[in-house]
Amino acid sequence: MPNYSIKVNGKSHSVEVSADTPLLWVLRDHLDLAGTKYGCGIALCGTCTVHVNGSPVRSCVMPIGQVGDGEIKTIEGLSEDGSHPLQKAWKTVDVPQCGYCQAGQIMSAAALLESNPNPSEAEIKEAMNGNICRCASYQRIHEAVALAARESQS
């Protein structure tokens, strides 16, 4: 099997997997980064969202062979100690119910705030519409993204 060198959360890793292996399973099964979740495998639920070079990517459909030297960021690398404004806002608003989809939600929101630090309500909904929360904690997800944006502005 081919060997791939990838950069995740600032660290280089070498993995031996088949070229079609999605980044999701490399992270979860080979690098022990279980924060990124599996939900649908066809890029429709957003649970597996990570950043590649700062852009949100559904890792369940990105084969390792296409990652190249892209800089990957996962929920584990969003902050050293859970102090990212979104992580703090998630805590203040007490967003999660079961919690399974929340890493993907936060990574989608983080990509939004990086490109648009002061999003409108409609822009938040647009950016977060690809992420399903089966517990339907959507109202709080929206509130937490808006709160993090406000906190980052001030």
Add this chain to the structure above:
Amino acid sequence: MSHNKNEQRFSRRGFMKATSLAGGGLLIGFTFFESCKPGAEPALDLAELNYNDFNAFIKIADNGAVTIFSPNPEIGQGVKTSMPMIIAEELDVDWKDVHVVQAPLDSKNYTRQVAGGSQSIRHGWEPLRQTGATARQMLVNAAAARWGVDASECSSSRGVITNAKGETLTYGDVVNEAAGMEIPEDVKLKPVSEFHIIGQEIGNVDIDEIVTGKPLFGLDYKKEGMYYACVARPPAFGQTLDSFDDSEARAISGVKEVVRFGDKVAVLATDTWTAMKGKKALKLSWKSDTSLESTAEHHKILTGLLDGNSFETLRKDGDVKKAFSKADFVLERTYESPFLPHNCMEPMNFFAEVTPEKIHLVGPIQTPEGTANRIAEVLERDVADIHLEMTRQGGGFGRRLYGDFAIEAAEISNLTQKPVQVVFSREDDMADGIYRPAIKYRIAASVKDGAITGYHLKEASINSNMYGLIPNFFPAGALENYQVDVAKFDSKITTGAWRAPYTNFLAFAEQTFFDELAELMETDRIQLRLDLLDNVKGTTDDRIQYSPERMQKVIRTAVEKSGWGSAPDGVYQGFSAYYCHNSHVAEVAEVVMEGGQPVVKRVVCVVDCGIVVNPLGARNQVEGGVIDGIGHAMYGDFAFEDGAPENLNFDGYRLIRIKEIPRVETHFIKNTESPTGLGEPALPPAGAAVANAIKAATGKRLYNQPFIKELKDLQIPKKEIIG
């Protein structure tokens, strides 16, 4: 309605024991699930009792730090936060000094664990308070003994005990002495007015781990040498495995084993992706000896049942037939709902390691005890060989009550003698569900001289019928002539509990029916419900489940909080009220027309669930329940053709998304009643509130779910299109 009250009686000595910790401190063990059963006497020999018999603990260290070990599975309903809050309240400590730990379930110490259901808080309320209060009393008794005063002269506040002279001792100061004290009987519980933790907004105890991506869930579990297993199962209900060829699967690098068990074939590999690929590479041949079922066929069968005479009568008051024959008019309507998959975001999965010595199981399961028993039976092993650990669960909604996935993991590990984690793909999760059954309701009511004189509810369902309490929900007791009949069709498609079983659709049928009936009667739709509830007041029928007074209160409060009847132009309101899981809920939905389609913008939800233990978590349950209810009523569609579901992933199966949600405003009725259910009750009324608002907005009355199917060909009168 004595059965509605919390009347748990238990012997404190039976479920509690205290002792010193080796390193200093006090450990109080209690058998939570034994104590939760109303009237249950623990089946324990007290003389033989030791700490291995308990399944939950309070640990108080000699520095005063409090640890509460919780044995309950956490599926998103928040009990890992709210149940320890109740103990901490009566223990009288500061919440910030409390550390909550999921009990380590793999140890032999925890053999009697049972998952709590939606009734955790209702049934746990009294025993959890007693547990905290007993520990507090022992600490106070220890301080009193040291001072040489009577315990009645001492008081406690937030971990500090004070005597009549004003001297103080902390809990940490006296824990070692307290451990030797006798367990007091008849401890005093706090009056509600003195609560300082219950009723406060307390954040989820796992929040830090969740937002930083720590491994918490079943799929996150790993063990050295573990293989991932993907399983090929019959694609259609009613099929069996004829033959298979695994040569291509075995040729894939990383595939370690292929094993057949029953009508299934498992592919074991070194990572999940390879297992998934290996499964796809199997050449499988299926056969069926019988005809395969379809939704079109179910539709005919269920209609036939409603038209036929094969009903079982669950409740019969008076004579509906007679009332109908004398009526000015009878309204009869039929309502139809599809099967629904649960679609927990974390697909089904389980870890098993079966060896000749023991069976180690880890994963998300709502019924660990029952599942362990079934695995022991299937593998012909002693249940004492089984050690089962529960992880945090990525949603439950009823699906994880069924341990099919855990049994599969155990069977595969037993055959291969390897540690394996069975992983369902999303497609597996939808194809091998234990679905909400498709159901049809037919409701008929007679009206004479402006009053409802009879009500007849018929249910035709797949595999099973409504549980026995439901015929005693509203409007039972409000009408002289009332009847509930049920019939079912035995299907090969597996069905089971889905958040608020039966009521998740029955509430829609009933509450839209009353809306339509009020229109035909030319009467106020709110007043119609209030009048019916008046009829129930003072009832001596102890089968009646709901309280007419509490129902009227949530209705009146919803009217007030929503501004019912005074919505601005272009905003259309719909009303609904429902009782289930011991809680009373009323909802007002507001709809506007956008691009010729109704859009839900706001829902006001008023809940009476007694004392709200944790308002922050409670509101989350209500917001989620309302949106979940709307989402499935609007979009949930799951049809079968040739015994198999037509859609197996989110490309064809639609779940509600953030753009489609209304703003949900939650109000709790403030009272001092014992807490009742909350994970489910906000869901059932949501669909009806929205359907009634859509009727107001469009003139179209909805009888079937999902709504989008009926709204597809919506012809809107021109005047109602806005913008």
